[in-house]
Amino acid sequence: MVLERKWKTWVFFYIPLTVFIVGTLFPFYWMFITAIRPDAELYRSWRAANNTPFWTLAPTLDHFRDLLAKTTFPTWLWNTFFIAVVSTLISLFCGLLAGYALARLRFPMAGMLGTSIFVTYLVPPTLLFIPLADIIRNFQLGNTPWALILTYPTFLIPFCTWLLMGYFKTIPKELEECARIDGATRFGAMLRIIFPIAVPGILSAGIFAFTLSWNEFIYALVFLSSPEKKTVPVGVVSELIRGDIYFWGQLMAGALLGSIPVALVYSFFVEYYVTGLTGSVKG
Amino acid sequence: MSKPIAGGAGSAADVVALPRARSASPSGMTRFLESERLLAVMLLAPTVLLLGVFIAYPFVMGVWLSLSNTSVGNPGQFVGLKNFVKAWNDSIFRTAFWNTSVYTFWATIFKLALGMWLAVLLNRHFRGKRLVRASMLLPFIVPTVLSTFAWRWMFDPTFSVLNWLLYRGGFIVTKVPFLSDGLYGLWCAIAVNTWRGMPFFAITLLAGLQTISPDLHEAASLDGANGWKRFWHVTWPLLKPVTLVVVVFSIIQTFSDFQLIYVLTGGGPANSTHLLATYAYQIGVATGLLGEGAAISLFMLPVLFLVVWVQLRYLRRLEGA
Numbered sequence: 048m049v050l051e052r053k054w055k056t057w058v059f060f061y062i063p064l065t066v067f068i069v070g071t072l073f074p075f076y077w078m079f080i081t082a083i084r085p086d087a088e089l090y091r092s093w094r095a096a097n098n099t100p101f102w103t104l105a106p107t108l109d110h111f112r113d114l115l116a117k118t119t120f121p122t123w124l125w126n127t128f129f130i131a132v133v134s135t136l137i138s139l140f141c142g143l144l145a146g147y148a149l150a151r152l153r154f155p156m157a158g159m160l161g162t163s164i165f166v167t168y169l170v171p172p173t174l175l176f177i178p179l180a181d182i183i184r185n186f187q188l189g190n191t192p193w194a195l196i197l198t199y200p201t202f203l204i205p206f207c208t209w210l211l212m213g214y215f216k217t218i219p220k221e222l223e224e225c226a227r228i229d230g231a232t233r234f235g236a237m238l239r240i241i242f243p244i245a246v247p248g249i250l251s252a253g254i255f256a257f258t259l260s261w262n263e264f265i266y267a268l269v270f271l272s273s274p275e276k277k278t279v280p281v282g283v284v285s286e287l288i289r290g291d292i293y294f295w296g297q298l299m300a301g302a303l304l305g306s307i308p309v310a311l312v313y314s315f316f317v318e319y320y321v322t323g324l325t326g327s328v329k330g
Numbered sequence: 331m332s333k334p335i336a337g338g339a340g341s342a343a344d345v346v347a348l349p350r351a352r353s354a355s356p357s358g359m360t361r362f363l364e365s366e367r368l369l370a371v372m373l374l375a376p377t378v379l380l381l382g383v384f385i386a387y388p389f390v391m392g393v394w395l396s397l398s399n400t401s402v403g404n405p406g407q408f409v410g411l412k413n414f415v416k417a418w419n420d421s422i423f424r425t426a427f428w429n430t431s432v433y434t435f436w437a438t439i440f441k442l443a444l445g446m447w448l449a450v451l452l453n454r455h456f457r458g459k460r461l462v463r464a465s466m467l468l469p470f471i472v473p474t475v476l477s478t479f480a481w482r483w484m485f486d487p488t489f490s491v492l493n494w495l496l497y498r499g500g501f502i503v504t505k506v507p508f509l510s511d512g513l514y515g516l517w518c519a520i521a522v523n524t525w526r527g528m529p530f531f532a533i534t535l536l537a538g539l540q541t542i543s544p545d546l547h548e549a550a551s552l553d554g555a556n557g558w559k560r561f562w563h564v565t566w567p568l569l570k571p572v573t574l575v576v577v578v579f580s581i582i583q584t585f586s587d588f589q590l591i592y593v594l595t596g597g598g599p600a601n602s603t604h605l606l607a608t609y610a611y612q613i614g615v616a617t618g619l620l621g622e623g624a625a626i627s628l629f630m631l632p633v634l635f636l637v638v639w640v641q642l643r644y645l646r647r648l649e650g651a
Contacts (some may be wrong), residue, residue: 059557064451066463067444070525074480077491081483090489100491141377149374152366152376160374161643167385169579169638171586173607176613178392178622179384201384204377225410233369262473264589265607271616280475284593293485300477313471316463320471324530325537328578 051184078306079151081299082110089296109297111304120267120301123274123282128308129277130192138256139249141200142207147237149208150215151223168205172265180269194270194328195278199260207252210326214248221303248317255323256315261309279305394464395624402618413625423626428606429516430630433523434584439578440524442573445531450561452532453539460648463533470529478593485509485594512602516596519603523590527583531576538572539565569646578641585631585637606630 070125081089083106089101114120148154178187179198188194219243226236242249267281274286283301287294313320362589376618387496417423424429452463469477484491497501540567550560588607591597597604597612604612606629614623 060451060454064449066467067451068449068462070470071529073442073523074477074484075468075472077484078477078480081480100494109449109640124621137380141380143375145377148370152370152373154367154370157370160378164377164381165522166638166642167381167633169582169641170385170389171630173586173588173610174634175392177522177610177620177627178388178395180615181395181620182384198378198384204380208377227388233365250417258471262475264473264475264592265543265611269611270483270590272456280473283479284453284475293483295486295489298479299483302479305476306472309473312458313467314464317460317467320467321537324467325534 051113065242078299078303081295082127082303084296085109086296099219100116114132114297114300118228118286120276120279120282120299120304123277123279124305124308126192126276126277127261127305128322129259129281130195130199134196134203134260135253135256137196137252138200138203138207140212141166141204142252143242144246145204145208146211147215151237156308164208165206167201168209170202172202172263176265176269179266183270189270190272191275192276195260195263195267197265199263203256203259206327207256209251210255210323211245211248212243213326218244223312247322250316251319251323252328254312254320255327257312258309258320352502365634384483388551392628395621396628400620400621402620406621409621413622414629416622417626418628422601422604423629425602426606426609426626427629429603430432430585430605431519433516433587434581437520437523437527438577438580440520441527442577444524444536446573447527448532449535449539450565451538463536467533469526474526474589475593477526478522480596481518481525482509485518487493492523497624509595510599512599515599515603519591519594522594523584523587526590527580531580535569535572538569542568574644578637581637582634585633594621 048069080103081102084103085105085107088103088105120293123293145164149157149164183189183194183198208307222244223233223236225239226235231239262276262280264280267278268284271277271281274282278287283305285300287301363488381541396408399404399409399410399412435625437635443529450465452459452466456462456554483489487505487507487510490506490508492587493502493505496506507514508518546564554562586607588611591603591605592611595603597608599611606626610623610627613619613626617623
């Protein structure tokens with residue numbers, strides 16, 4: 048009986064789980080091993096006798112060195128970071144105020160506004176990038192970080208508003224009412240009582256918004272043109288491939304370095320991120 | 331946050347339903363209402379302004395562009411539905427439309443099936459659970475463009491590690507043309523999309539699973555239900571609301587996907603793997619025909635509209651309940 052149950056656990060639990068883990072993480076391992084592999088080994092025929100695809104005999108940091116010294120990769124990292132942080136802050140600011148208003152205040156058309164913010168949440172960037180490119184050009188924002196800082200909030204604000212609105216509703220109204228009886232204005236109660244309580248919600252929304260803006264691709268691809276203005280995803284795609292030649296070592300080094308900051312932020316705040324993620328679909 | 335996701339869906343209801351009037355004198359009440367309105371306007375102004383300028387205005391402008399022959403450097407004139415008719419008669423557009431549908435359909439099914447399976451696995455207690463759960467989300471965190479490059483390298487025509495594995499395992503004698511054949515290319519993209527999106531399904535469904543009381547399962551197994559029956563008759567009905575919401579989100583993101591194809595195949599070989607978004611980019615941005623590009627991307631709208639409509643209807647129904 049016990050033996051049979053053990054056998055079942057292996058077949059129905061450990062083996063599938065292991066397959067999931069290997070399948071999920073293998074591309075990252077492959078990224079890493081390619082990044083530290085010397086070129087001579089990288090482009091060896093797959094039928095060669097001395098082919099060792101899963102490890103390397105002569106690990107090297109050359110690809111990283113070239114990437115950091117000979118390309119504008121460090122600038123891209125800084126651009127991505129700057130744009131992600133500023134657009135996240137803008138979105139949090141707007142989302143906090145709007146979320147509070149929708150959760151707590153009574154005013155005409157509140158329902159309609161809530162619904163339309165929800166609908167904009169579902170508008171994908173690929174639907175709007177062509178007219179937006181024209182608008183960015185007309186506003187003289189093309190090829191500046193502001194083109195992205197002002198457009199990223201279009202998909203971050205609806206999410207932040209939605210998440211924070213849900214969070215505010217879990218805070219009892221009585222807290223605010225007490226503060227108001229003690230003489231605080233509505234605005235003051237919001238600022239000093241409600242917002243501090245909502246810090247975990249703000250953190251969730253912030254982490255999620257940061258990873259979303261770090262990952263954004265199509266707006267950055269269309270709105271930016273000069274190499275030193277680009278973000279990591281766009282820079283890697285457009286500048287590390289010269290002509291038709293793929294320098295895979297450097298590309299994978301770039302992919303790895305471009306992923307590490309966001310993976311680090313994520314790893315420190317996993318729980319908040321998961322709250323944000325599950326909150327993002329709480330219709 | 332401990333509320334079940336499905337229950338959270340009711341939050342829209344609270345927005346619509348006005349709270350009960352408080353007992354206050356009429357004149358004080360009016361003043362109170364007035365100030366509340368003013369505050370609401372102030373608080374909502376930044377959001378409405380930003381979304382208006384960068385969502386509503388571009389949307390209107392996109393509709394206008396799609397009805398004109400605007401190209402880069404040429405203001406363009408009204409041409410009616412010419413762009414839409416032209417797109418519909420274009421064989422590459424039809425391929426792109428078909429590809430987008432196939433891509434969305436299968437990727438969503440795979441993500442749902444695998445995500446559900448993974449969620450059920452992760453819902454058990456085992457050592458290192460937190461670490462496993464955290465690392466499972468990595469494909470979703472890491473910029474899609476960068477991880478897709480790793481896949482492209484794994485699918486490389488000459489140095490593919492997957493070909494090497496299949497060859498050494500004795501499954502193939504010649505290389506599989508992963509990305510150099512249109513049909514293979516599309517299925518590779520579906521595989522990568524599944525790899526990337528599956529964690530999102532798994533983690534949100536896991537959150538849903540955790541709200542299901544273990545007592546229900548205990549009762550069902552006392553009644554003699556086996557694992558599969560317990561899943562089908564207890565877990566699945568309770569998980570349906572969350573699943574619907576996650577599927578809707580996923581359909582929208584997959585249907586409008588751009589970056590994965592852009593990096594993996596670039597729409598090639600011979601334009602056989604384009605999606606609507608990549609083809610719109612090729613016509614609208616790379617070729618500079620803004621009008622035609624805008625028309626192509628607007629073809630996404632009916633499908634997105636339908637999906638959003640289903641979602642909103644579903645929310646309304648929950649409100650009514």
